[in-house]
Amino acid sequence: MVSILVAGLVSGSIYALIASGLSLVWGALGVFNFAHGVLLMMGAYVAWWVSAPGGLGLGLLVGILACIAFLILAGGLLYALLVRPWIGTANAELTVIMTTIAGAMFLENAALYLFGGRLKVLDQVVSGTVSIGGTAMQAQNLLVIVLAPLLLGALALFLKLSKYGLAIRAIAQNREAAQLLGIRIERMYLATFAVSAVLAGVAGVMIGGLFNLSPGMGSDPLLRAFLVVVFGGLGSLPGTIVAAYLIGLIEAGSSYYIGIYWTPVVLFAVLITVLLVRPNGLLGRPA
Amino acid sequence: MAAIAAAVVLPQIFTSGVSQNLAVVALLFAVVASNWDLTLGYAGIFNFAHVAFFGIAGYVAAIATIHLGLPVWWDILLAVAVIAMLSGVTAALALRLRGIYVALVTFAFVQLCVALIVSQKDWTGGAVGLVGVPDLEIAGGPLGADPKNYVYLSAGLLLASTFFLRKLVASDFGLSLIALRDNEAYAVARGVSAMRQRVLAMVASSLFTAAAGAVYAHYLIVASPDVFSFSLTTLILSMTLLGGTATIFGPILGAIALTVVTEQLAGFGVIRFMIIAVLIVLTLRFLPGGIWSVGTHWVGRKASKSRRSKETGSLPQ
Numbered sequence: 001m002v003s004i005l006v007a008g009l010v011s012g013s014i015y016a017l018i019a020s021g022l023s024l025v026w027g028a029l030g031v032f033n034f035a036h037g038v039l040l041m042m043g044a045y046v047a048w049w050v051s052a053p054g055g056l057g058l059g060l061l062v063g064i065l066a067c068i069a070f071l072i073l074a075g076g077l078l079y080a081l082l083v084r085p086w087i088g089t090a091n092a093e094l095t096v097i098m099t100t101i102a103g104a105m106f107l108e109n110a111a112l113y114l115f116g117g118r119l120k121v122l123d124q125v126v127s128g129t130v131s132i133g134g135t136a137m138q139a140q141n142l143l144v145i146v147l148a149p150l151l152l153g154a155l156a157l158f159l160k161l162s163k164y165g166l167a168i169r170a171i172a173q174n175r176e177a178a179q180l181l182g183i184r185i186e187r188m189y190l191a192t193f194a195v196s197a198v199l200a201g202v203a204g205v206m207i208g209g210l211f212n213l214s215p216g217m218g219s220d221p222l223l224r225a226f227l228v229v230v231f232g233g234l235g236s237l238p239g240t241i242v243a244a245y246l247i248g249l250i251e252a253g254s255s256y257y258i259g260i261y262w263t264p265v266v267l268f269a270v271l272i273t274v275l276l277v278r279p280n281g282l283l284g285r286p287a
Numbered sequence: 288m289a290a291i292a293a294a295v296v297l298p299q300i301f302t303s304g305v306s307q308n309l310a311v312v313a314l315l316f317a318v319v320a321s322n323w324d325l326t327l328g329y330a331g332i333f334n335f336a337h338v339a340f341f342g343i344a345g346y347v348a349a350i351a352t353i354h355l356g357l358p359v360w361w362d363i364l365l366a367v368a369v370i371a372m373l374s375g376v377t378a379a380l381a382l383r384l385r386g387i388y389v390a391l392v393t394f395a396f397v398q399l400c401v402a403l404i405v406s407q408k409d410w411t412g413g414a415v416g417l418v419g420v421p422d423l424e425i426a427g428g429p430l431g432a433d434p435k436n437y438v439y440l441s442a443g444l445l446l447a448s449t450f451f452l453r454k455l456v457a458s459d460f461g462l463s464l465i466a467l468r469d470n471e472a473y474a475v476a477r478g479v480s481a482m483r484q485r486v487l488a489m490v491a492s493s494l495f496t497a498a499a500g501a502v503y504a505h506y507l508i509v510a511s512p513d514v515f516s517f518s519l520t521t522l523i524l525s526m527t528l529l530g531g532t533a534t535i536f537g538p539i540l541g542a543i544a545l546t547v548v549t550e551q552l553a554g555f556g557v558i559r560f561m562i563i564a565v566l567i568v569l570t571l572r573f574l575p576g577g578i579w580s581v582g583t584h585w586v587g588r589k590a591s592k593s594r595r596s597k598e599t600g601s602l603p604q
Binding site for chain 1: 333380383384385386387388390391392394395396398399402403405406407517518521524525528556557558560561563564565567568571572575
């Protein structure tokens with residue numbers, strides 16, 4: 001029972017990190033980043049390449065710092081190349097899905113080209129096992145469970161209290177009015193993308209420490225993050241976080257009790273049921 | 288018209304085995320891409336389930352012939368019937384949602400279909416796929432004896448599908464879809480049922496897609512989960528968008544162009560997907576109406592107004 005709970009909380013934490021990045025970008029820009037999973041993959045690979053003996057061998061701390069720096073850059077570039085040209089056009093919402101899919105295709109194959117298809121192993125941030133309530137668990141799991149809420153709490157405070165956060169929320173509510181108040185939209189968009197990319201990168205490092213690295217490693221978490229944002233309500237950070245943990249726990253519970261292959265069916269059934277009752281998700285605003 | 292003529296002439300031009308294979312794949316993908324355009328371009332529904340209809344139809348045909356012993360050809364009809372029902376149910380559920388939610392839910396739907404198919408090893412062959420789909424027969428002999436036959440079959444399917452789609456979009460039904468896309472409130476006020484027309488559009492667009500999926504499985508003699516892969520979804524969606532949405536002929540042109548380009552770049556290995564990705568972004572940036580819009584722009588000076596309005600109405604609102 002405890003192990004199911006742990007598994008659910010670990011995946012819930014990771015989904016929350018990924019999905020809140022997606023939700024943040026949707027809230028501010030009104031576009032959806034299908035390359036988000038690839039950012040996660042790139043974060044893990046950069047951390048691996050800088051830290052592991054197979055790459056530069058500089059240790060994990062440098063690897064994580066490099067990963068964060070790289071993703072700020074990558075998020076900004078992604079925005080400038082694949083999103084900005086279409087912002088404000090009639091079909092931005094749909095065109096950007098296509099451009100970011102193309103971006104994902106590019107980057108996934110670039111990773112395949114640079115690093116090959118063989119699985120890589122990233123060092124865990126903390127090693128060993130911890131015993132809680134008589135159940136042994138990997139220390140990395142505990143770290144994920146503790147770190148994710150801290151990061152998301154920091155994000156929520158940032159959005160609630162800081163000048164930048166207020167600006168981002170102002171843009172999400174009314175772009176023209178925000179512009180009239182002198183908020184520099186372009187810079188805010190860039191910052192939103194960078195923050196969202198860093199969240200994906202942190203998730204990538206976490207997943208990299210628990211599973212193996214592969215160029216396609218981002219697609220499965222991204223799919224779950226899609227379910228999470230739809231389930232919780234797009235653009236609602238509290239909804240996203242609640243939904244992430246719910247999905248993580250449902251997934252862990254159903255793969256234990258019903259079988260791993262039926263888990264997707266259970267998830268989808270739950271999702272459809274919720275959407276039939278609340279078409280905008282658990283805590284979403286009407287479109 | 289040029290695209291149809293090309294489809295008829297293709298078997299004569301492509302005589303080698305490699306190019307015949309290329310022609311079959313291009314023609315079948317053209318069916319999928321142009322039918323996708325009915326929902327994407329004309330009805331303005333951004334659904335991702337279309338490739339799943341193509342893939343599942345292959346599985347229905349394979350299971351019907353291998354496990355249930357249904358005679359070939361009939362399994363194609365069965366696949367079309369099953370997919371029509373499936374698309375109706377999916378659409379009725381997904382279309383309660385709006386915009387981006389439809390895209391996300393149908394995208395998730397495809398992935399979950401794959402998970403389910405891969406898990407039911409006894410029926411579907413798991414990750415390997417269901418091997419040994421029997422060849423189609425004509426006059427008692429296997430159709431694949433002469434590979435040219437599959438080129439003709441695919442070309443015939445594309446012709447029938449294109450005729451069906453062109454008739455459909457020009458009909459009252461097609462006009463009501465465009466009206467719903469461009470101004471839903473107004474169309475509904477005029478008595479058009481948004482839900483019913485959109486579900487019907489999804490079902491209509493799934494019919495030939497399913498037939499193409501079943502033929503594809505017979506042609507490859509295997510129904511494989513690869514069909515659902517993200518890269519194939521991306522590729523076929525690119526065909527639709529690069530060709531030009533809300534044109535029907537555009538996606539056909541896009542399918543043929545992209546299949547040929549992909550084949551030409553085969554020697555580049557994984558880099559070819561990077562090149563295609565760049566091509567997609569550049570086209571979306573500089574040719575938002577797709578390749579087809581270039582052609583219509585050329586003849587645009589002489590063409591009627593209706594033709595010109597097609598260029599501008601590129602993507603769904």
